[in-house]
Amino acid sequence: MMKKLLISSVIVAAKFIVGNAQAKYIDPVTESKLVKVCEAIKSDRLIKVHVAVKNSDISLxxxxxxxxxxxxxxxxxxxxxxxxxxxxFLARKSRGNHQQLLTNL
Structure with a gap:
């Protein structure tokens, strides 16, 4: 169940990352890479996050x-x-109001 929810979230996110509202399909390879990014974020290991982001071919x-x-x-x-x-780390790299994101810490 958790994996299905994670995959569906990645599919929604991929549409935003691609930047094209007409994107209806995300290839399984990209989807798998984005799932690995989410798993790396969950692990709390920055090196794992860096590697997953680099392997995803999508900018941080x-x-x-x-x-x-x-x-x-x-x-x-x-x-x-x-x-x-x-x-x-992600709050500092976010384009939005990172101070507001950091207040949750």
Missing amino acids: KQITNGLLCNGAHPVNFALANNAEKTAE
Whole structure:
């Protein structure tokens, strides 16, 4: 169940990352890479996050501003999974109001 929710969140996020509202299909390889990014965020290991982001071929800014993991912003997803180091890192990299995101820490 958790994996299905994670995959559906990644599909929604991929539409935002692609930047094209007409995107109806995400290839399974990209989907798998984005699932690995969410899993890395959950792990609270920054090196794992860096490797997953690099392997996804999507910039960190795009991920922090467009990816949804289980329907949540990556910072909130990290916090929900007690991944505070990852949450702080992603909040600093986010284009939005990172101070507001950091107040959740």
